[in-house]
Amino acid sequence: GSLIPPLPLQSCLALRPCFSPMAGATTAVKISGRKGRYEQFINGTYEQMGAIHNDRQVFVTREAQASYLFHTGKSRWVVSKRVDDGTACYCYVEDAGTDPVQAKGSWICFDQDKEWRADTKVHITGALASNDKFVKLRMSLDAELDKLGLQSADSLKALWKRLDFNGNNIVSLAEIDKFVLEMVSGGTWPAWLNNK
Numbered sequence: 615g616s617l618i619p620p621l622p623l624q625s626c627l628a629l630r631p632c633f634s635p636m637a638g639a640t641t642a643v644k645i646s647g648r649k650g651r652y653e654q655f656i657n658g659t660y661e662q663m664g665a666i667h668n669d670r671q672v673f674v675t676r677e678a679q680a681s682y683l684f685h686t687g688k689s690r691w692v693v694s695k696r697v698d699d700g701t702a703c704y705c706y707v708e709d710a711g712t713d714p715v716q717a718k719g720s721w722i723c724f725d726q727d728k729e730w731r732a733d734t735k736v737h738i739t740g741a742l743a744s745n746d747k748f749v750k751l752r753m754s755l756d757a758e759l760d761k762l763g764l765q766s767a768d769s770l771k772a773l774w775k776r777l778d779f780n781g782n783n784i785v786s787l788a789e790i791d792k793f794v795l796e797m798v799s800g801g802t803w804p805a806w807l808n809n810k
Contacts, residue, residue: 642743643673643683643715645693647735651726652704655681656693659741661749664757667697670712674756676749683714691717697760698767705736715740762803 641662648656660673660683668687675681683693686700691714694703704724709717721736744750756765763769777793778785797803 642741643738644741645683645721645736645738647737648705648721648723648733649735650733651724655695655704656723656736659744661744661753663753663760665697665760672697673714674753676744676752680756685709685712685714696767697765705733707738714738762807 642659644659646657658675658677658681660675660681663672663674663682665672667684670685673683681693681695681704682697683691684697684700685691686706689708689710690700690706691709692700692703692706694700700706705721707714707717707721708719711717715738717738720732720734721738722730723733723736725731759765763773775781777789794803794808798805798808
């Protein structure tokens with residue numbers, strides 16, 4: 615698949631390891647060491663979202679424009695701009711395990727010349743989970759949007775087709791309002807999504 619460049623991210627804070635006492639699983643991770651193409655999207659602290667993808671936890675950066683760390687379900691942990699099959703990603707590491715911190719081997723990154731290369735400077739470590747109220751709110755909103763089908767590319771495409779029923783790639787505010795009312799009144803979406 616082709617790589618679609620996302621919007622810039624800010625740098626993240628360096629933090630200490632933190633593990634979930636319940637399951638022994640990592641609750642936050644830090645990826646560091648990337649220099650060059652997509653470093654601002656790869657380097658950062660990723661919080662556990664509370665969402666499961668391919669039987670493993672999904673992690674998301676604390677930034678406004680998110681990067682996601684997730685497992686493809688086959689053989690890789692990937693960093694990407696959305697949670698999907700991982701074919702269009704910034705970097706990956708081969709691993710079949712359930713904890714990205716335990717992944718062995720080099721991270722493979724998409725370089726300036728549009729070639730995939732191992733970057734031995736990229737490392738992943740456990741990190742301190744944030745106690746910031748806004749980070750926790752963001753994590754809960756991401757999980758809620760995922761539950762409502764408002765995050766995955768496939769569900770968003772299906773919603774767009776339903777919204778743009780005539781296929782001209784243009785919708786009016788009235789059409790959006792009607793669509794939201796139908797989704798809420800039909801019980802697909804909660805009432806708070808129709809908050810004008």
